[in-house]
Amino acid sequence: xxxxxxxxxxxxxxxxxxxxxxxxxxxxxxxxxxxxxxxxxxxxxxxxxxxxxxxxxxxxxxxxxxxxxxxxxxxxxxxxxxxxxxxxxxxxxxxxxxxxxxxxxxxxxxxxxxxxxxxxxxxxxxxxxxxxxxxxxxxxxxxxxxxxxxxxxxxxxxxxxxxxxxxxxxxxxxxxxxxxxxxxxxxxxxxxxxxxxxxxxxxxxxxxxxxxxxxxxxxxxxxxxxxxxxxxxxxxxxxxxxxxxxxxxxxxxxxxxxxxxxxxxxxxxxxxxxxxxxxxxxxxxxxxxxxxxxxxx
Amino acid sequence: xxxxxxxxxxxxxxxxxxxxxxxxxxxxxxxxxxxxxxxxxxxxxxxxxxxxxxxxxxxxxxxxxxxxxxxxxxxxxxxxxxxxxxxxxxxxxxxxxxxxxxxxxxxxxxxxxxxxxxxxxxxxxxxxxxxxxxxxxxxxxxxxxxxxxxxxxxxxxxxxxxxxxxxxxxxxxxxxxxxxxxxxxxxxxxxxxxxxxxxxxxxxxxxxxxxxxxxxxxxxxxxxxxxxxxxxxxxxxxxxxxxxxxxxxxxxxxxxxxxxxxxxx
Numbered sequence: 001x002x003x004x005x006x007x008x009x010x011x012x013x014x015x016x017x018x019x020x021x022x023x024x025x026x027x028x029x030x031x032x033x034x035x036x037x038x039x040x041x042x043x044x045x046x047x048x049x050x051x052x053x054x055x056x057x058x059x060x061x062x063x064x065x066x067x068x069x070x071x072x073x074x075x076x077x078x079x080x081x082x083x084x085x086x087x088x089x090x091x092x093x094x095x096x097x098x099x100x101x102x103x104x105x106x107x108x109x110x111x112x113x114x115x116x117x118x119x120x121x122x123x124x125x126x127x128x129x130x131x132x133x134x135x136x137x138x139x140x141x142x143x144x145x146x147x148x149x150x151x152x153x154x155x156x157x158x159x160x161x162x163x164x165x166x167x168x169x170x171x172x173x174x175x176x177x178x179x180x181x182x183x184x185x186x187x188x189x190x191x192x193x194x195x196x197x198x199x200x201x202x203x204x205x206x207x208x209x210x211x212x213x214x215x216x217x218x219x220x221x222x223x224x225x226x227x228x229x230x231x232x233x234x235x236x237x238x239x240x241x242x243x244x245x246x247x248x249x250x251x252x253x254x255x256x257x258x259x260x261x262x263x264x265x266x267x268x269x270x271x272x273x274x275x276x277x278x279x280x281x282x283x284x285x286x287x288x289x290x291x292x293x294x295x296x297x
Numbered sequence: 298x299x300x301x302x303x304x305x306x307x308x309x310x311x312x313x314x315x316x317x318x319x320x321x322x323x324x325x326x327x328x329x330x331x332x333x334x335x336x337x338x339x340x341x342x343x344x345x346x347x348x349x350x351x352x353x354x355x356x357x358x359x360x361x362x363x364x365x366x367x368x369x370x371x372x373x374x375x376x377x378x379x380x381x382x383x384x385x386x387x388x389x390x391x392x393x394x395x396x397x398x399x400x401x402x403x404x405x406x407x408x409x410x411x412x413x414x415x416x417x418x419x420x421x422x423x424x425x426x427x428x429x430x431x432x433x434x435x436x437x438x439x440x441x442x443x444x445x446x447x448x449x450x451x452x453x454x455x456x457x458x459x460x461x462x463x464x465x466x467x468x469x470x471x472x473x474x475x476x477x478x479x480x481x482x483x484x485x486x487x488x489x490x491x492x493x494x495x496x497x498x499x500x501x502x503x504x505x506x507x508x509x510x511x512x513x514x515x516x517x518x519x520x521x522x523x524x525x526x527x528x529x530x531x532x533x534x535x536x537x538x539x540x541x542x543x544x545x546x547x548x549x550x551x552x553x554x555x556x557x558x559x560x561x562x
Binding site: 047050051052053054071072073075076078080082084085086087088089090099100102103104105142 | 299301302305309395398399400402403404405406407408409410411413557559560561562
């Protein structure tokens with residue numbers, strides 16, 4: 001039985017489809033990434049998993065329980081980090097964490113303290129005065145303090161500084177080691193790439209691809225920005241059998257998929273001023289799926 | 298019922314509760330203090346000079362007994378409006394406050410059903426109104442007893458206050474319903490404050506008499522009639538029943554709406 005199952009989920013607001021025919025199957029112990037640009041319907045899908053929204057069509061199940069009907073039962077073994085950072089005002093971080101623990105009937109706060117230490121959070125201050133990153137940490141602690149079997153995280157690293165982001169990735173990997181099933185949405189491909197086993201890509205409310213990270217990596221192309229010493233050098237280079245796009249009199253972008261050996265060998269014959277690697281953004285990966293989606297339909 | 302949440306709400310409301318209670322106490326004590334069987338002539342004169350204005354605030358038929366005096370000066374305006382302020386603020390905070398700022402996500406992402414959460418909040422709202430009015434009633438009784446022993450008709454005074462509680466129960470039900478069903482805090486405040494204030498203004502107009510009197514059929518405040526309650530008139534029974542029913546229906550509907558509604562948290 002899949003831990004998280006989404007069947008043909010559709011949510012319509014008036015004439016607008018927020019999500020349309022979304023299908024997902026997440027197995028036990030899997031770390032599943034949910035990628036998509038803003039407004040693609042990631043949060044809407046997650047809200048259905050939490051039972052916040054009534055699907056127009058389709059159902060969601062967590063461990064076989066209907067997400068809309070058995071919310072309280074499901075919450076016993078699920079941890080959730082909302083995408084919107086919002087807490088009860090006039091509470092300190094620690095008070096809030098204790099409050100949520102009590103709401104859960106959780107008496108043992110060892111894990112919460114461990115997590116606070118791990119994420120270097122001093123939660124004694126008022127939440128209102130905390131930075132975005134600190135608030136995010138409070139949310140993360142609330143999501144993990146009861147050792148949940150399944151964790152649903154809506155953009156977990158937003159607001160965290162790079163150092164803590166790295167720590168977060170290590171933390172997710174450790175949780176994965178423990179066998180926790182994790183479903184996380186993101187628009188940052190790096191963190192998904194480092195943590196997830198599989199990923200679903202959502203665009204305009206529809207799933208455009210569900211792939212393993214290994215497959216995604218193969219497809220991910222690299223771009224090199226090269227500035228040649230002269231225009232002649234560039235025009236000579238343009239003859240080469242590579243995917244070249246000229247962007248200035250002496251500048252060109254070369255797109256390489258897979259092996260970079262050929263490019264490096266070729267480049268050895270040219271005089272260059274500069275070479276830059278442009279890390280591929282999510283958008284580029286999307287473009288790939290748009291194109292493919294286009295040819296299929 | 299979730300006691301952790303209840304405890305949290307008690308702590309978060311104590312300040313507002315005390316402020317409202319303090320203002321009410323101040324007025325109750327000074328108005329009881331102002332009572333003077335002979336002095337009411339002066340006030341009658343005031344009423345004669347500007348009858349419309351005084352009657353708009355329900356201060357027209359000044360009686361000579363302490364209870365009539367209190368019902369005129371307290372139950373026409375102060376005890377209607379100040380608890381209303383308390384109700385509007387509390388009802389909005391209890392539900393829409395959490396929904397609007399998103400922290401409701403944390404509350405319902407715990408192993409508590411939505412029903413449990415909303416029931417706890419509804420219970421807390423009703424209980425705090427009950428406590429507020431009980432305390433004010435008690436203060437009025439004690440203070441009257443100290444200043445004017447045996448002047449206050451206790452059973453009439455209690456009936457009057459039971460009526461007042463039912464009135465606020467009904468209004469709070471409406472405010473709670475708005476708080477549970479609105480799309481954001483601003484809309485919720487607008488409707489939960491706007492409609493009761495409108496009702497109060499209609500009531501004030503209809504009190505001025507004449508052709509405006511017919512307006513009394515368009516306001517919930519007509520169901521709270523101090524003079525009928527004090528005389529324990531039979532019609533006050535169905536009025537209480539109507540208020541109770543309005544409140545109960547509103548609360549039930551509010552709970553249902555919240556359990557079923559879509560939440561964008």
